[in-house]
Every structure is written in C-alpha cells, then in structure tokens.
Amino acid sequence: SAVISQKPSRDICQRGTSLTIQCQVDSQVTMMFWYRQQPGQSLTLIATANQGSEATYESGFVIDKFPISRPNLTFSTLTVSNMSPEDSSIYLCSVNQRGAHPEAFFGQGTRLTVV
Amino acid sequence: DQQVKQNSPSLSVQEGRISILNCDYTNSMFDYFLWYKKYPAEGPTFLISISSIKDKNEDGRFTVFLNKSAKHLSLHIVPSQPGDSAVYFCAASLSGGSYIPTFGRGTSLIVHP
Numbered sequence: 001s002a003v004i005s006q007k008p009s010r011d012i013c014q015r016g017t018s019l020t021i022q023c024q025v026d027s028q029v030t031m032m033f034w035y036r037q038q039p040g041q042s043l044t045l046i047a048t049a050n051q052g053s054e055a056t057y058e059s060g061f062v063i064d065k066f067p068i069s070r071p072n073l074t075f076s077t078l079t080v081s082n083m084s085p086e087d088s089s090i091y092l093c094s095v096n097q098r099g100a101h102p103e104a105f106f107g108q109g110t111r112l113t114v115v
Numbered sequence: 116d117q118q119v120k121q122n123s124p125s126l127s128v129q130e131g132r133i134s135i136l137n138c139d140y141t142n143s144m145f146d147y148f149l150w151y152k153k154y155p156a157e158g159p160t161f162l163i164s165i166s167s168i169k170d171k172n173e174d175g176r177f178t179v180f181l182n183k184s185a186k187h188l189s190l191h192i193v194p195s196q197p198g199d200s201a202v203y204f205c206a207a208s209l210s211g212g213s214y215i216p217t218f219g220r221g222t223s224l225i226v227h228p
Contacts, residue, residue: 031124041220042119043159045202082178092158102214103149104206106158 006093006107013083013114019100020079021110023093028073033104035067035096043092049076083114118142119207129224134192136222138205141186142195149216150179150190153202162203163190166210178189195226 003026023032034046037047046066047057055068069077080087093107121137128134136150146167151159164180165172165188172179178191192199202223206216 002159006158018164033215040124042117042220042221045215045217048213048215094158096214098214102147102208103161103164104151104159104214104216105161108156108158111156 001050002095002097002105003030004093004095004105004107006110008110009108011113013112015114017083017084018079018081019083019112020042020077021091021093023076023078023107025074025095029095031096032070033096034076034078035092035094035106035108037090037092038103039089043066046078046091080112083112085114088112088114117219118143118145119205119217119219120133121222122158123222124220125223128195128224128227130197130228134190134191134199134224136192136203136205136224138190138219139186140188142217143186144209146210147184147214148179148181148188148210149206149208150177151204151206151218153204153221157202160217164217171223177185188216192224193200195224197226199228200226201222 004047005024033047047055047062049055049070051070051114068077094104095101132141149164150162151160163177181188203222204221205219208214208216
C-alpha cells in the first residue's frame with residue numbers, strides 16, 4: 001500500500017489569491033491524480049499528473065486555473081489559482097496500486113475555504 | 116451526467132443490524148467496482164472491490180454484490196457497528212485503462228448504539 005502525505009490539511013484563503021497543495025508519496029509512482037470533492041458531491045477527477053510531461057486535465061478543468069507540477073516520481077503539487085468562493089472544496093491527491101486487486105490510495109485531503 | 120449514482124445520501128441503522136448501501140452505474144463498460152470509506156478530515160480508504168466476472172465478494176463483515184444486468188451493486192455490512200459510521204463511496208473503473216475510478220456522491224451511514 002502507498003502512504004500519501006498531503007498538506008496543508010486545511011486553509012482559509014481570500015478570493016483572488018492562489019493556494020498550492022503538496023502531495024508526497026512514500027514510493028515511486030508513474031501517475032498521480034488530483035480530485036476535488038465539492039460539498040455533497042462526488043470525488044471528481046481534476047487531472048492526472050505524469051512525471052516528465054504535462055498534466056492531463058479532465059473536461060471542465062484547465063491548466064491556467066489548476067496548474068500542476070510533477071518534478072519527480074514521489075511528489076506533485078496542485079495550485080488553485082485566482083480563487084473564488086466556488087473553489088471551496090476538499091482537494092485530494094491519489095495514486096493507483098496496480099496488480100490483481102487495483103485500488104486507489106488517497107491523501108488526507110485539503111479542505112479549502114475561500115472567503 | 117453521473118455515471119455512478121448513489122441515490123441515498125444517508126442511511127441510519129441500529130447497531131448489530133444489517134446496513135445495505137446501494138449503487139447504480141450507467142456505463143456498461145465498467146468492469147471493476149470498489150467501495151471506499153471516508154471519515155471526516157481523512158481521505159477515502161479502500162474497503163472492498165469486485166470484478167465483473169464475479170457476483171459476490173466477501174471480506175469479514177463486508178460483502179459486495181454485483182448485478183451486471185441491472186447495473187447495480189450493493190454493500191452489505193453485517194453486523195453494523197458504531198465505528199462503521201462514515202461516508203461510503205461507490206466507484207467504478209475500466210480494467211482496460213488505468214483503473215481510474217469514477218465515484219458516486221457517497222452515502223453517509225450512521226450506526227446507532
């Protein structure tokens with residue numbers, strides 16, 4: 001299993017500012033995933049972060065709003081840019097374990113409140 | 116358009132009784148299904164999974180049932196314990212891709228002592 005450390009665990013930010021969330025994995029992984037969970041909603045995939053190439057964004061998410069870095073195989077950052085109250089969500093970092101019983105592992109999440 | 120649906124946002128059960136959480140999906144290509152459990156201020160943790168070649172998978176108190184023709188799966192918890200109180204997410208994925216799961220909105224389970 002993978003152990004994922006994510007920080008900050010929570011933050012309250014002013015609208016118009018940016019917040020960078022960090023995700024550290026205890027093993028090397030090819031792909032890291034960033035999810036958003038808005039209140040009462042499902043976990044929605046924002047993008048897939050690949051080491052050595054640009055992130056792949058899902059429909060409705062763009063690089064200018066959610067720039068992602070992936071400098072090595074154990075670390076990634078997600079920035080929420082020019083924040084508005086609608087960005088208030090839980091943001092989660094995740095990695096997949098392959099094999100006979102593939103499953104996703106998650107960090108503890110970052111609870112973001114934009115005021 | 117939600118591909119994975121959990122139509123019950125909450126469920127309340129007495130300790131010792133059975134909890135049944137339901138999940139429906141629309142994409143017939145999904146062939147691997149998972150349940151995750153989430154406590155407040157924590158990330159989701161994997162609970163149990165099932166491949167489409169099976170219709171049942173059991174792990175201790177937790178059993179997942181899959182009805183492919185109905186595109187429906189359910190999670191049974193027997194007996195329910197107060198520590199099971201959490202949000203449960205159903206997820207579905209494609210084995211031919213990267214197993215990236217598509218999640219439902221979750222069901223909040225409360226088990227009363």
